[in-house]
Amino acid sequence: MAFLYALPGAVAEGLIWGLMAIGLYISYKILDIADLTVDGSICTGACVCAVLLGRGIPVGVCVLLAFLAGALAGVVTGLLHTALGIPSILAGILTQLMLYSVNLSILGGKSLLAVDPRANTLLVHMSSNPRSIVVLVVLSAALIVGLWLFFYTEIGLTLKSTGDNPDMSRAQGVNVKLNKVIGLAIANGLVALSGAMLAQYKGSASINDGRGAIVIGLAAIFIGLSVSLKIKPNFVVSLIGVIGGSIVYYIVYNFVILLGLKTDYLKMLSAIIVALFLAVPYLKGEYFSKPKAVLPTGVQEDGGNADA
Secondary structure, three states: HHHHHHHHHHHHHHHHHHHHHHHHHHHHOOOOOOOHHHHHHHHHHHHHHHHHHOOOHHHHHHHHHHHHHHHHHHHHHHHHOOOOOHHHHHHHHHHHHHHHHHHHHHHHOOOEOOOOOOOOOOOOOOOOOOHHHEEEEHHHHHHHHHHHHHHHHHHHHHHHHHHHHHHHHHHOOOHHHHHHHHHHHHHHHHHHHHHHHHHHHOOOOEOOOOOHHHHHHHHHHHHHHHHHHHHHHHHHHHHHHHHHHHHHHHHHHHHHOOOOOOOOHHHHHHHHHHHHHHHHHHHHHOOOOOOOOOOOOOOOOOOOEOOO
């Protein structure tokens, strides 16, 4: 019964982190960049939203400005990588470190800032999980449709080609460096959007909100894609799968907590889940696939001669 009572909250949190996982999906799967900025940009979105809500700014404007703040963080990472030649992983780490100081400044030097919990002013809040789930489902659906439309425009298709084959894209006259900056801006904007929703849902923004976000996002991606790619391997189904993977992750997460596992081990559990999903394809191909027999030249599999 305790698990059933906790289920709506797990679904709501899964939808929130699913938005972050979509942002990570864009950088990791579409651009083929392992972007570690997300641990900082999700916190930036939460901090910007919380501070602006405390100043009486309408919640829609707060969410939009949080998105733009995250997009700016993505631009910084993109410029460090493309303009200065810093490897993408290191560029993300550097931006993440810078964002820690930026986020502290946004919070006014505090490590935690409470959000006014008036339900009529917030889009989501843990005091009303059913309403939060409806809002998040609508937001997720609108986001998926918007991304689907965008990635079939000329700009969107060049972003895909940049991730698939940057050398060929460059040969076709595509500005690969600019595309990487744009892609990282969109990805981190979505991550910050998730942070803005998280701050509203929890009723607070903390400097530690982004800790482990990259692991949660990767877990959601691999759980979701392991199912969605078997159903129908296309862009929309993949995004739905990523959000579904995030929901599954948080349902399992809450179930493990109810079983009595110490919270100290939850990050380790997340890392193990990601490691397993990363290792399964390799282990399957290395140890469980039967190698094909190499036939002599001119001999067919049925034993006949190819020249006969």
